[in-house]
Amino acid sequence: MQIKEVTPFTDLPINFKELNHSDFENYVFENEDKTIIEPDKQGYISDKLNEVIELYKKDTTIINASVGQGKTTAIIKCIEKYYKSDKNYTIIVATPSKSLVNKYIKDIEEVSNIQNICFDYQCLEALGITDKNFKNYYTKQIQVISIHSLLGNPGKIAVKQSNIKRKYYEGLIEFCKKNNRRVVVIFDEIHEAIDCFQEKFIFNLYKWREVIHKIIISSATYNEASKVVVKYLAELTNKKIKIVESTRCQNVSKLSDLHICFYDQFHIDVKNGFLIDLIEKQIPVSSKIHILSYSKKISKQIFNSKIGTILNNAYGEINLCVSGGNQYVEDKCNIGTTFRTGVNIDDENCSFFIIMPPKLSYMTPKGGMQMGLFSEGIISLIQALARPRKKSNIFVITPSPDKLILIPNKPVDYIAKTSLNYLPFDLENYQLKYYDINEQNRLLKDFYKSEKENISEEIAHVNEKELEIVPKFPDYDIYKLEKGEDYFKQYYDIFGKNLSNYFYWAAWNNQFVNCKLKNIIIVSTIKFEEGSIQEQLSKYYSKTFFNGRASYFTFYSDKDCYIKFRLSLFSNRIKYKHLKKEKYKIIAPYRNTNFEKQIITFIQRIKREFNFNILKLIYPPDGNRMNARNGKFISWKKPFDLAIELNTYLRICMAYSIELMMPFDKLSNQEEHLIRNYQSLYKFKDILLNDYSITNKKGELLLPKDSKIDFKKNDSIELKSIFNTLKENDSVLKSFSFLQKNADEKAIYSFIKKLFFEIKDTTFEESKYSRIISQIELPEKSHYINLIYSMEHPWILQPGYDVDIYSGKSIEES
Structure with a gap:
């Protein structure tokens, strides 16, 4: 992989959705303008926010503050003040999801230092709960409820909210009326629940109209639709609104390093060497590693893959947190989908990986549901990036951008830098216009007007006629709430039409509050030409695997080196050209047997230089390696390609297996399994000689022709088992054209006969046989690489020095 260190542009201020009085015509504002607060030296606004929130004044207070500035901390302090200063308040904390209910309860009880003061609405889902239990619940001053539940939104399957919940909320309202309880409703992370505020559910909200005292709304990522939600809520506080907004700025002491990792395959392959290598390299320098995936399915695959095993070995038990399962766990490495928002990753110096949707997601109309966790567009990504709250490393796995979003007054080197010497951004067709996020209302209103104008005659017709059923074109606010974000995601890359294009633009222009672009990691395109593969592998090895005076290959076993080298190779885009072809073609792992064999040969010549x-x-x-004349060096020779053959590989494996005594506690179960099967395979040499051969008059051993073989039942079963086991457990065999999975015994017999003997067709007593000319001895194993198990001390069999095969010099010589 290529790692390009870059310096982002910093001329453009951080773009965010501002809320202004002009967004809420006909609503009441006590102050002439919104309240602007600045973060303190640590980057927090909690104290200042608590100063400006007027707890005992009836209004809808909007907090528009950046991620990580302490909004939630300030809100919990407000809750504490309400609780401790006046018992005549009921505080409803409305969370965007069930997963945040427990977190809020935990945080409230920790700050207040009082246990059991919150009601968790999820209690209503327990078996045996009836309205007889309600009275005890009503007295809890703090009610933590999901926004869905509060609005009576039954979800996508049910047609109405459960009776037990509906009764509870209606009873709570009556309880507050009778006891003169004033209700404060707090909507935190409201960006996550905009879809709940459908017109048909707003009526449930207005059931609270007689008891509402104050509404507090909080988010770092408002959008146009959220302005309509604010209007709905402000109707409950006599249309009074107060806007509190913080400036967006980066806190250098907590600023994480952002790494863009281009991944241009159409699907996320959790076995991909690029991903494995990327994550594995962070283990020595990371306190923890967390992986947030766009997909529940991909999360599970990662958890059960080599990546999951690697993390488990390095950090202990890892936590899979997806919908319907576990939640985020603070003291573990987490893999999943449930911590995109509302969860703080407080680990110092952790590595946080975000896996965005792959290229295929952008090939379906508008991305569709394949965007998964990032279906909400840029808000989803901004929230995800903000999870680490302390200085860390953030890696975003994303397709490379296909177009470049420009900026106003762009620097002269803007296109040159962002093109990375290969992206075609110097062409106008690959450039996109910049739009400020605060232009969205104008853009949407123009679109709305044009759509309405297109059917203006029909609207007039409906209004003039006395129709039995009257269709109504939605007014602008309703249209904005229902279709606004879809419009932006459909037409504007900078607003999420292409999330990769937006992310690339935002990273280069330093638009994220908690992280700053440090480098771009690229899967390189490497070209290999048949006849020169060994030479090109040498160059790749020297460029990738040397570190100072030591090579990775010096200190690790043959098998480890083969796996590492091969994964590293295929983390790039491999293009291959056949001798008789003009064009290069991309090859996938194990799809080109010659290339795979050349990798084995390469490891062989590096690890066994004395063969x-x-x-x-x-x-x-x-x-x-050298061309010389009269003992004087002239030039380095070009290495010829050499493809190891399948029979040679199997003989090497048997040689490494037959002398190894089992059990061997340094081997994995899979390695032990392989060794036992290679040992069993070698035994068939004697079985063929003793049980299936005959002797002619010259004393020569003859074996049946393939068509005449009739294995004993036990031999047939064992042979098929051996070969199936080898195919399933020895991944190196994928490099060869091997026996079919369900090969019959005649094919297996033909194969092992040539594996163990040199043979020649002959006739004896009018029947055809295979005469054994000689038995093929197993190779001297120390001369060949061992790819079936890893040695405890691999360097024992290594040469005394390493060689830079690109120059031909030994490390000691250089």
């Missing part, structure tokens, strides 16, 4: 039988074939005629 001159192989070196003579790679550096003919004598195996020497």
Whole structure:
């Protein structure tokens, strides 16, 4: 992979959705303008926010403050003041999801230092709950309820809210009336629940009209639709509104490093070497690693993949947190979908990976549901990036951008820098116009007017005629609430039409409060040409695996080196050209047998430099890397391609297996399984000689022709089991054209006969046989790499120095 360190542009102020008095015509504002507060030296606004929120004044207070500035802390302090100063308040904390209910209760009880003061609405879902239980619940001053439930939204399946919940809320309203309880409703993270405020559910909200004292609304990421929600809520506080807004600025002491990781495959492949390598490299420098995925399915795949195993080995038990399962756990590494918003990652120096939707998601109309966790567009991404609250590393796995969003008064090097020397952003067709997020209302209103104008005659017709059923074109606010965000995501890349294009623009222009772009990690395109593969692998190895005076290959086993090298290779885009072809074609792992064999040969020549039988074939005629004349160096030889054959590989595996005594506690179960099966395979050499061969008059051993073999039942079963086990457990065999999974015994017999013997067709007593000319001995294992298990001390069998095969010099010489 290529890592390009970059310096983002900082001329453009951080863009965010502002709320102004002009957004709420005909509503009441006590102050001439909104209240602006500045963060303190630590980047927090909690104390100042508590000073400006007038707890005992009836209004709808809007808090528009950045992520990580302490909005929630300030709100909990307000709750504490209400609770401790006057018992005549009922505080309803309306959360956007069930997953945040427990978190809020925990935080409230920790701040107040009082236990059991909150009612959790999820109690109403327990078996055996009846209205007889309600009286005890009503007396709880703090009621923590999801916004869905408060508005009577039954979800996508049910047609109405459950009777027990409906009765409870109506009873709570009556309880507040009878006891002169004033109700304060707090909507935190309201951006997550805009879809709840459908017109048909607003009526349930207005049931509270006689007891509402104050409404507090909080978010870092408002949108146009949220302005309509504010209007609905402000009707409950006599249309009185107060806007409190904080400036957006970065706190350098807590600023995380942002790493863009381009991933241009159409699907997320959790076995992809790029992803594994990326995550594995962060383990030594990360206190924890968390992975937020756009997809529940991908989260589960990661959890059960090699990545999950690696994290489990490094950090202990990891937590899978997806909808319907576990929630985020603070003291574990988390993989899942449920911590995009509302959850603080407070680990110092952690690595946080965000997996965005792959390229395929952008190929369906408007992305559709394939955007998963990021279906809400740019708000989803901004919230996700804000989870780490202390200095950390944030890695975003994303498709590379296909177009560049420009900026006003762009620097002269803007296009050159963002193009990274290969993206086509110098062409106008690959450039997009910039729009400020605070232009959205104008853009949407123009669109709304044009749509309405298109059917203006029909609207007039409906209004003039006395129709039995009268269709109504929605007024602007309703249209904004229902269709506004869809419009922006459909037409404007900077507002989420293409999330990768927005993210790339925002990262380059330093638009995120809690992180700053540090580098861009690119899966390189590497070209290999048949006949020169060994030479090109040498160059890749020297560029990728040397670190100072030591090579990765010096200190790790053959198997580990093969796996690491191969994964590293395929973390790039591999293009391959056949000798007789003109064009390069992208190849996928295990789809080109010659290339896979060349990788094995490469590891062989690097790890076993003293095997001159192989070196003579790679550096003919004598195996020497140098061209020399009269003992003087002339030039380095180009290595010839050499593809290891399947039979050779199997003989090496048997050689490494037959002398190994089991059990061996340093081996994995899979390695033990492989060794036992290679040992069993080797036994069939003697079984063929002892049980299936005959001797002719010359004393020569003859084996049946393939068509005449008739294995004993136990032998047939065992052979098929051996080969199926090897195919399932030895991934290296994918590099070869091997027996079909359901190969019959004749094919297996033909294969092992040639594996163990040199044979020649002959006739004996008028029947055809295979005459054994000689038995093929297993190779000297120390001369060949071991790809079936890892040695405890691999360097014992390594040469005394490492070689930079790109230059041909030893490390010691250089």
